[in-house]
Amino acid sequence: MKLELSSFEKALASLDEALAEYDRTQSQFVKDACIQRFEYTYELAHKLLKRQLEAMSPNPSEIDQMSFPDMIRTGAERGLLSQSWDHWKYFRDARNATSHAYNEKKANEVFVRIPAFRDEAAFLLARLQERNAE
Template sequence: MEKAVASLALALKQPKDEFIRDAVIQRFEYTYELCWKMVRRQLIEDQGEASVVMLSRRELFRMAAEYGLIDNPQNWITYHRARNETSHIYDESKAEEVYRVAVSFLPDAEKLKEELVQRNAD
């Protein structure tokens, strides 16, 4: 997950053009996927599989916020919706919208990464 977050950060530092935007969107896709899976894995480890496996994504993010993995579950629901849009990006306005979401996602992904590192260092 660390490499994915760093890769997204690097892409977002580049001067934006159509190719960079598309690279950011792709990096957002796989970084988001890794993040939610790591959230799920950490919650299973902390709370037990029975408490987590049947949760919807929305419920998963609420639980993650409750246990301090993330700050705002609504942000993560927004990221999830944007991730779902990435497979349907056929026009500039949708691509721009997902790019903007990716920009706001990066600090939350970095915070999650640090939280996971801290919890697993013990």
């Protein structure tokens, strides 16, 4: 089974574009755009990881019933992720923080996590593209 990756590819490219623009301008407006793009890229990464693990599993319902930490551990064990649960918890906490009312301090805490997430998302995308090519 091949996964449809175009939305994830576009989301990651959009995140890259926003990060590059922030590096150039240091604009608060662009920082906010980076955070928003992080949110939807994170959601797509999570969904596609789950779909790939289900496709690789002899019992897909087993994946569906996994806790998030177990799914991340399984993804790392199967070579889809380069980072462990500790890193993904860091990303998940950042994503959850974006759900609350805007707070500049929280926004800054989230923002500093985005480059590491971007690298992990790019790793996941590359692994998913390799699986699709098989």
